[in-house]
Amino acid sequence: MRIAILPTPLAAARTLADVIAEAIRRQPALVLGLPTGKTPIALYSALVERHQASRLDFRRVTAFNIDEFVGLPAEHPGSFAAYMARHLYRHVNFSPRRSHLPAGDARNPQQEAARYEAAIDRAGGIDLMVLGIGRNGHIGFNEPASSLVSDTHVARLTPETRRSNADAFDGDWRKVPRTGITMGVGTLLRARHVILIATGASKARIVSRALEGPIATNVPASLLQAHPNLTVFLDRAAAGRLSR
Ligand code: PGA
Secondary structure, eight states: OEEEEESSHHHHHHHHHHHHHHHHHHOTTOEEEEOOSSTHHHHHHHHHHHHHHHOOOOTTOEEEESEEETTOOTTSTTSHHHHHIIIIITTSOOOGGGEEOOOTTOSSHHHHHHHHHHHHHHTTOOSEEEEOOOTTOOBTTBOSOSSOOOSSEEEEOOHHHHHHTGGGGTTOGGGSOSEEEEOOHHHHHTSSEEEEEEOSGGGHHHHHHHHHSOOOTTSGGGGGGGOSSEEEEEETTTTTTOOO
């Protein structure tokens, strides 16, 4: 595991954007796994800047988002599809054919999850998985539990996760869907390179548990310790409780 500690959240986002830009220049048909949440917003705007200022070219890149709410059409402002359009896809030259999210409004979400997992396989698997971490240790919608699911599946969301997504639902967490389609921990760990980004003091405790605590399913992000090619980008605040 490599840990990069940057002075500010912005510096962490920009450094990670440089790593992604370099990976795309080396491998124009890169397959990315992409997160949502508040943390990656600065990352996406740094990528948009690199597209505009230095012609970073996304035309041949494929992207698979990690998760999506069940029951929302892509047009719903709270959907992760809308988030991705707002923060990234509308501003850069991604091919619509190669930018994927689970269909939140699929009639059969279980079938949609299986289709999504198969689409990732067909694309040759994920080269570079970019991940955030929830304050409860979740990765994607893989919430703390006594056991975890390996492949893409329909997951029940904790009230905590629904609360942290309430902004796009009139601030009312009860309007946030109760379930989501998410890549499983196996899908995430099969990526050839995994990058975790966490910023802010509110993540310090979970970052130290995930990276330095025992590997345990009640901290899903701790499973990343077992990945042979993991890079972690933190700002100083999020690194504040690491012992080494
Ligand atoms: P956040 O979400 O960036 O909004 O803290 C991270 C996550 O839940 O993965």
